[in-house]
Amino acid sequence: MSITSALSANLSDALRGRVWTPEHDEFEKRSRPWNLAIAQQPAAVVEAADADDVATLVRVADSAGLAVSTQPNGHGASGRVDDTILLRTGRLDGISVDPVARRAVIGAGVRSGDLQRAVAEHGLTALPGSSPVVSVTGVALGGGLSWFGRAHGWVADSVTAFDVVDAHGRRLHATPDEHPDLYWALRGGGGDYAIVTALEIALHPAPHVFGGRMSWTGEHTRAVAEAFRALTSTAPEELTAWLTMLQFPGAEPLVALDVTYLGTEVDARRLLSSLDALPAPASDTRRAMSVAELGSITGEPTAPGPGASHAELITALDDAALDALVSEPIAPLLSVQVRHLGGAFARPSDSPHGALGEPYALYMFGLPLGEEAARAIRAKQAALAAALPTSGRKPVTFLDPTERLSDALPPESIERLRRIKREYDPRGLIRANFTSLE
Template sequence: MLEDLRQVLTGRLVTPEDPDWEHVRRGWNLSVDQQPSAVVVAAGPSDVEHTVAYAGAHGLKVAPQAGGHGATRALDGTIVVRTDALDDIWIDSEAQVARLGAGVRWGAVQTALDGTGLTGLPGSTGNVSVAGFCTSGGFSWFSRPYGSGAASLRAAEIVDATGERRWIDDTSDADLMWALRGGGGNFGVVTALEIDLHPAPAISGARLMFPIEQAESVLTAYAKATQEAAAQVTLWAYLIHLPDGSYCMIDGMAPYQPEALEAALSTIRAAGTPVSDTVQSLQPSGVGELNSVPAPPQALSLITSTFDELTPDLICTLLEYCGQPSLIFQVQIRHLRASTDAARPGVASADPAAQYMLLAVSLVQGPEATAALQKFQEALTPWHAGDMPSTGLSAWGSLEDCYSPADLARLREIKQRVDPDDTFVGNFRLP
C-alpha cells in the first residue's frame, strides 16, 4: 500500500520489512515501545508534503517526530515523520532571531551562538529538538528571566492537513499559533520555525555536590536561596545515586551578572561541606552539558509534580522516597519563574501556576519501577500546586493533566478547523 509513497520520496520509507526497522521505529526513550506502521526519514520539506498528502488520501495518520524525545504509544499505527535532516540554522544576532529547520537540536543552536552574547532556551540536554521543545512548552535554564520555550516561538512553517506547506504567525493565524505553543504535533508537521534569542553576555554555571547525609540542611538552604535569588538566576536541586555514592547536588545558571549566582550559592554552601564545588564561565554551547544528562537513547521512566514551597515536611518526604538507593535513580527540583506574563499567547506560553517542578526518574524497567514512581507521586499530592505543559508529562500521561477544560475545548475547536479528518497525531493526543 505504501509503495506509491516510497516512489515520490527523496528520503527513505522504512517499514517492518526493512532490516533496520527495530532501530528506526524507536524514540529516544527506549522504554516506550512505539509501534508505528512506517517511518518516513524525510530528506527535505517536500517529503513531508508528500507524506501528509498521501496519508490524507488514504485515511492514514501522521505523527511528527524529530529526535524522538517525548515518544508515547499514541504514535502506534501512524506514519512517523523524522525531520532530523531539516537542519538549517540561520541567526540574525542584531534582531535576536533564529530561523531553524525542524530537525535542529538545541546543542547545534547554542554552538552557533558562541561569541554572539545571545542564547536560546536550552533545557537539560542539547539533544532535544527545538521544534519539539517549543511546541510542548519547554522549561529552560533561562526560563526564569526569559519565559518558556513556547512563548519564544515567533512563527512556524508547517505542512497542514491538505499537504500544503506555509508559514504562519500571530498575524496570519493567531489561533493556530496559540495551539502550536504547547499543543504539540496535533495540528500539523512543523518543518521550520523562528524563535527569539536572548541576551547572555556573561553566562555562568555552577555545580555543588554534597554527601546525601547533608541533604536535609542543603535542601532547606536551597529553598531559602530560590526565594531570595535574582530573577536571572536558576537553581536546580537533585537527590541522585551514582556508582561512587549518593549525593545532594545543586546546579545553578545565570546569563549575566555572575555575582547574582554567587550570592545564591553562598547561602547553599553554608549549609554543608561540598565534596565538589565548581563555578565556571560558559559559552552558549556549554549550557546544555552542565548537568551531564546522557544524550544517547536510553530506557527510563519518570513522573513529574509541582509545588509552591519546599517545606520541612516535603523535604522529609523526598528523603523518605529518594534519600537512599532504590528503584528511583534521581529526583530533580527545578525552580520556575511562575509569572503570569508571557511574551506571546499560547496554551503553554505562560509559566506554570507553581514555583517548582519536580521530576523523578527510574532507569529500571518493569512494573515495579513504575509502581514505585507512582507511589512517590501519590505521596507528593498534598503539595501539588497545579498543572504543567506536556513537556513534563510521563509517557502514560494525558493533555488532560496539563490544560484546563476551557483550553482543551479551544484546542479541539482549532483541531477541527485545521485537521477535520484527524490526520495528525502528537505524542499526547487531544482527549
C-alpha cells in the first residue's frame, strides 16, 4: 500500500468527516483555493465533522510527519499547503447568539453573511466586511477590516475567546486570562499558532443601518473622488465610505461610492447631502437596510475565480495622490478601491497590528487570465502604489501571496509571534497562509 493510500486509510478510520487524497476523483476540486490563480497540491484534504475530528487529525498528521493547513473555504490562500493535509472547517458552522449579553459563539466555518442573518433579528451586528461568503474566523485571524470598523475597530478587537486545537492535539480555550499569548497572537497575527474550531465575539447595537452604492460613468471620476475626499475629512465614525474605480472587460469605465451608516436614513442622507451636488448617478442603491444585506452593496463574486490583488495603506489623500489615482485609466486592473479608515482603527489595540494610523487603504484587483495579463496587472499595481504616499505596511487580511507577515506587522509583534510559535508549535505542524517564521 502506498504512503498516500496508507494515509487515506488512517484518516478515514480515525475521522467522522470526509477525506480526499489524490487518487479520488474529487480531489482536485476539493483542494482548490478560492483564488483559482493559486496552485496548491496538498497530500490530502480533510473536511472535519467537529472539533474532535480536528484534534484527531492533528495527532494523525504528527505521526505521519505532515503539517496541517486550515482553509475554511479557501480565502486568503498563499500556496503554502503543498505536502500538507488541507483542513476544511466549513462543517463547523454552529451559531449561538446571546442577545442580552451581546455575544455570539460560532464555529470556525461560519460565513459572515450567515452570522449577520442570525444577529439581525436581535437588532445587533457583528463586524462584516464587503463579502458575505468569507469565514468570520479567517477574517479575525487577519485582523479584519469591516464596514463598521471606524466605529468598533478591528474585527479581532471584538473576539473575546477562541476554542482551538494546538499542535499536540489538545483542545484549549484562549482568552485574556487563559493562554493569553495565544489569544493575542490569534487576534490578527494569522492562524499559524493553533487551529481555531470556534470563537466568541462581542456584538454591537445596530437598530438602524443605511447603505448602498452610487455609481457614475468614468468621465465623473475626478469629481467623485474629490467629493469622497471631502466627505471623509469630516465623516463621523458611524459613517464609512469607499471609493471604487471599475473597468469591466469590454465596458466603459465606472466610478462608485459605497457607503454604510450605523444610524437612521434621515441622518445618513443629511451627512451625505454634499454628494447631491455631483452629477446624477447612473444608479443609486442606497436605502435603509438590514445588517444581513450588507454583503450585497459591492456585489462581490460569491463563487471562486482567479484574481491578482495588491494592497497598501495610504498616509494622505492630497492633490498629488488624487492625481495619481484618477489621471490614468486603471486598465488592465478590474478595480481600484480606496477605503476610508480612521476612527476606532486609529485608537490603541492590543493586537499584533495595533493601531492603524493610516487614514486610507488601497486595494487593487485584476483578472490574471494568462501570464502576459498577470505581468501587466502586477506592473500596474506596482506603478500605482509607487505613485501614492504609502506607509509600507498593510493589513494581514490584504497580504498577497508574494508577501510576508513582516510586510503587515511591526517588528516587535513579529518577534513575539515567533516566540509564541516556538512555544505552541515547535515542530511547525500548523501551517497558515502566512507565517511569522519567514
